Amino acid sequence: MGTPLTDGAIRLDEISLLHVDDDPSFADLASTFLEREDGRLSVETAGSVAVGLERVAEGGVDCIVSNYDMPGQSGIEFLETVREDHPNLPFIVFTGKGSETVASEAFSAGATDYLQKERGTDQYTLLANKVTNYVEKYRTEREMRRRARAMEAANEGIALLDEDGRYVSVNEAYADICRTTPEEIAGTHWTSTLPDDEAERLRAEAFPELAEGSSWTGEATGVRADGSTYSKRISLAALDGEGHVCVVRDITERRRRERERRRYEHMVNSMRESVCVYDEEGRFELVNDYLAEFYGTTKADLEGERSTLIQRLREEADSDPFQALLDGERDEIRGEIGGEFPGHGHTLLDYRLTPLTVGGSVEGAVGVARAVTDRKQRQQQLRRYERIVEASGDPVYRLDTDGRFTFVNDRLADRTGYDRADLEGEHVSMLMNEADIERGRRLIRSLLTGDDDRGTFEMDIVTADGETITCESHVALVVTDGEFEGTVGIIRDITERKRRAKELERKNDRLERFTSLVSHDLRNPLNVAQGRLELARTGDDPDANLDDAAHALGRCQRLVGDLLSLAREGDRIDDPDAVTLRTAVENCWRHVETGEATLAVETESTVVADRSRLQQLLENLVRNSVEHGPTGTQSQAPEDAVEHGSTDTQTQSGDAVMITVGDLPDGFYVADDGPGIPDADRGRVFDSDYSTSDEGTGFGLSIVREIAEGHGWSVAVDESDDGGTRIEFTGVDAA
Structure with a gap:
C-alpha cells in the first residue's frame, strides 16, 4: 500500500510517485503492485485533486499518475493546474474511461502519456516502466538545464566540444570573448579560434595529455571573429571519451598591464630623477637606477635601508608627517632638503612624497626627488605632471606637434572602443572630423600667441562603433625650454548637457508660442463677451446679447481646452x-x-x-x-x-x-x-x-x-x- 514518505533513510535513486484516484481501494492496489514492480518507486496516494495539489505544492514529487473522471475536478483540470508551475513534471493520465477524445484532450492539456486501465496485473508492469523512464528523462533534462544555467552564469568562457573537436555548445561569456554569438560559433572547429601556428602547438602540447585522461592548462593567442587577436588562458579536460570541456579566460588586459608595468619600470629607471618606494617603516623598498647612482651605491645595497629623508622629516616636525601620509590625513609631502652626496657635493633636492595605494589600502609612499639645478625646467615638469594628475579621472590624451597621439589613458580608450595601442601613434583624425581638427588648430595658434596656455573648444568624437559623442576638450600647451612640444587635453562628454539645452530651448519656444496664442486668440472672444454683457445690462435686447456673450465664452472655453491639450506635452x-x-x-x-x-x-x-x-x-x-x-x-x-x-x-x-x-x-x-x-x-x-x-x-x-x-x-x-x-x-x- 502506498504511504507518505517516512523520516528513514532516503535512497538517492528513489522515485516519489503521486497517484491521484477517487477509488481508494484501486489506488492502494495499484500502489502495492507498482512498488513490487520497481523497488525505486515510493507511491503516495491522494483521493481528490485538491489533496493532490496540496501534495504537489509541498515539493519532492517526481511523477504524477492521475485518474481522468473524478468528482469536483477532473484529471484534465488537475493536469492544467499542475502545468502552470511545473511544465516538465511527468504526468500520466491512467483511466478506465478510454477513448480517442479523452486521449486527445489529455495530450492537448500537456499530459506526458495516456494509459487505459485494464484487467490483470500486466498493466502495472507497463505503468511502472513508463514512470521510471519518464522520471529518468525528466531528471536528466533537469540536470542539463541546471548545468546550462550554471554555464551561462559563469564569468569564464565555457565550451563543450565533441570527439571531432567541434563546438557543441558555448556560453555567452565564451562567445563574447570571441566577439560573436553562441549560435555562430556552434558547429565550428576549435582551430577556428586560433592562428594556425597556435593550433599546431596545442595539438603537440595539450592533446597527448588529454589522451591519457589528464587535463591541460596553458596560454595561447586567440583569434576573434573580427580577425583581432588576444591573449587567453585555456583549461582543457576530457569528458569520458565523449569530447572535451574548454574553459577560457581573456588575459589580454592582464598581459597589457604587465607590459605596461615593465614599460613604466623601464621609464622610471630611465628618468634623470631619483624615484623610490618607501615601505611603512620608512625603508627603501624599491629604487631606480638614478637614485642608486646619486647615492654612489647599487640598488641592491640601498633597498632595505632606512631613508635619511624620512628620519629628518620625523625629527624636525612636531608631529609625524610621514605617518599622517600613510593614514590618509595628508595627500602629499613636498619640500626641499640639502645634503652631501658622493660626486655631487652639497646639493639642494626638491622632493615630493605621495601615498602608494594598492587594492584600496595604503602600503607605503612614492618619492620623487630632483636636484634644483634648473628651476624653470622643474616648474615646467611639475606643471606637466599636475595636468596629467588632474586629468586622471577623465579621458585624457597628449598630441605631438603633428597631431598624433603620444599618450592616451584607459578612460579614453574605453570610451572610444579602441585599445590604447590602436590609438597611440595614430593621427587625431582617427577620432575627429576635419572641421573640429581645424578648430583645435586655431585654438592652439591663439594660445601660442597669447597670454594663456590653455583653452576649451567643442568637438565630436566618433567611436569604433560609429557612435558620435559631443565633447568639450580642455587643451593645455606642453612647452619645454620655450619650445612647443604638443598639447595635452582632457575630454568631457557634454552630450547630455547639449540635449538638455535643446530640450530647454524647445520648451521655451513652446511656452512663447502658447503665450502668444493665449494673448492673441483669447482677446477677441473675451472682448465680444464683455461688450455683449454691457449691452445686456443697458437693456438693449438682453436675450440676444447674452446668447452672443455665451457663444463667445464657449469659444474661449474651446480655445483653453485645445491649448491645454497642446500644453500637456503632446x-x-x-x-x-x-x-x-x-x-x-x-x-x-x-x-x-x-x-x-x-x-x-x-x-x-x-x-x-x-x-x-x-x-x-x-x-x-x-x-x-x-x-x-x-x-x-x-x-x-x-x-x-x-x-x-x-x-x-x-x-x-x-x-x-x-x-x-x-x-x-x-x-x-x-x-x-x-x-x-x-x-x-x-x-x-x-x-x-x-x-x-x-x-x-x-x-x-x-x-x-x-x-x-x-x-x-x-x-x-x-x-x-x-x-x-x-x-x-x-x-x-x-x-
Whole structure:
C-alpha cells in the first residue's frame, strides 16, 4: 500500500510517485503492485485533486499518475493546474474511461502519456516502466538545464566540444570573448579560434595529455571573429571519451598591464630623477637606477635601508608627517632638503612624497626627488605632471606637434572602443572630423600667441562603433625650454548637457508660442463677451446679447481646452499599448457629435500607441472632417467636446460627409469626401493658427501632429480618392 514518505533513510535513486484516484481501494492496489514492480518507486496516494495539489505544492514529487473522471475536478483540470508551475513534471493520465477524445484532450492539456486501465496485473508492469523512464528523462533534462544555467552564469568562457573537436555548445561569456554569438560559433572547429601556428602547438602540447585522461592548462593567442587577436588562458579536460570541456579566460588586459608595468619600470629607471618606494617603516623598498647612482651605491645595497629623508622629516616636525601620509590625513609631502652626496657635493633636492595605494589600502609612499639645478625646467615638469594628475579621472590624451597621439589613458580608450595601442601613434583624425581638427588648430595658434596656455573648444568624437559623442576638450600647451612640444587635453562628454539645452530651448519656444496664442486668440472672444454683457445690462435686447456673450465664452472655453491639450506635452508618449484601430475609431465616433456623417472602417490593424492619445487624435480628425464637410445646417456639439480637445464644437447636417479609416503599408489614414484643402494651404494645415472656420480654434490638426510625432509617426495631408482630405500616418508600429 502506498504511504507518505517516512523520516528513514532516503535512497538517492528513489522515485516519489503521486497517484491521484477517487477509488481508494484501486489506488492502494495499484500502489502495492507498482512498488513490487520497481523497488525505486515510493507511491503516495491522494483521493481528490485538491489533496493532490496540496501534495504537489509541498515539493519532492517526481511523477504524477492521475485518474481522468473524478468528482469536483477532473484529471484534465488537475493536469492544467499542475502545468502552470511545473511544465516538465511527468504526468500520466491512467483511466478506465478510454477513448480517442479523452486521449486527445489529455495530450492537448500537456499530459506526458495516456494509459487505459485494464484487467490483470500486466498493466502495472507497463505503468511502472513508463514512470521510471519518464522520471529518468525528466531528471536528466533537469540536470542539463541546471548545468546550462550554471554555464551561462559563469564569468569564464565555457565550451563543450565533441570527439571531432567541434563546438557543441558555448556560453555567452565564451562567445563574447570571441566577439560573436553562441549560435555562430556552434558547429565550428576549435582551430577556428586560433592562428594556425597556435593550433599546431596545442595539438603537440595539450592533446597527448588529454589522451591519457589528464587535463591541460596553458596560454595561447586567440583569434576573434573580427580577425583581432588576444591573449587567453585555456583549461582543457576530457569528458569520458565523449569530447572535451574548454574553459577560457581573456588575459589580454592582464598581459597589457604587465607590459605596461615593465614599460613604466623601464621609464622610471630611465628618468634623470631619483624615484623610490618607501615601505611603512620608512625603508627603501624599491629604487631606480638614478637614485642608486646619486647615492654612489647599487640598488641592491640601498633597498632595505632606512631613508635619511624620512628620519629628518620625523625629527624636525612636531608631529609625524610621514605617518599622517600613510593614514590618509595628508595627500602629499613636498619640500626641499640639502645634503652631501658622493660626486655631487652639497646639493639642494626638491622632493615630493605621495601615498602608494594598492587594492584600496595604503602600503607605503612614492618619492620623487630632483636636484634644483634648473628651476624653470622643474616648474615646467611639475606643471606637466599636475595636468596629467588632474586629468586622471577623465579621458585624457597628449598630441605631438603633428597631431598624433603620444599618450592616451584607459578612460579614453574605453570610451572610444579602441585599445590604447590602436590609438597611440595614430593621427587625431582617427577620432575627429576635419572641421573640429581645424578648430583645435586655431585654438592652439591663439594660445601660442597669447597670454594663456590653455583653452576649451567643442568637438565630436566618433567611436569604433560609429557612435558620435559631443565633447568639450580642455587643451593645455606642453612647452619645454620655450619650445612647443604638443598639447595635452582632457575630454568631457557634454552630450547630455547639449540635449538638455535643446530640450530647454524647445520648451521655451513652446511656452512663447502658447503665450502668444493665449494673448492673441483669447482677446477677441473675451472682448465680444464683455461688450455683449454691457449691452445686456443697458437693456438693449438682453436675450440676444447674452446668447452672443455665451457663444463667445464657449469659444474661449474651446480655445483653453485645445491649448491645454497642446500644453500637456503632446510629444510625450509614456504608456504605449496594443490598440485595435477599429475599436478606437468606433469609440471615437460615439464620443463626437457627427450629425448625419457616415463612417467606413476598412482596417483590422492593431497598432502600438497610447490609447487615450490615439483616441484624442481620431476625435480631432473626425470633428475636423464634420466641420469642413459639405455645406449644410450646423448644430451645436456636446459640452464634452472641449474635454476631448476638439478642433471645433460645430458639426454638419444636410449633405452628409463620408469618413473612411483604412490601412497603409506602414500605417493608416483618415479620409473624407468633403471639399478638401487647397494645394497652397497644405503646407500649413498643421500650424496652430490655421482654420477655415470662424468657429474653429485652429488647434485641431496641430494637436494631431503633436500626438503623431510623440509616437514617432510621420503625418502628411493629401487629397482623398473622392476629392476630399486624406490625413496619412506612416512609421506606425504594428502590434
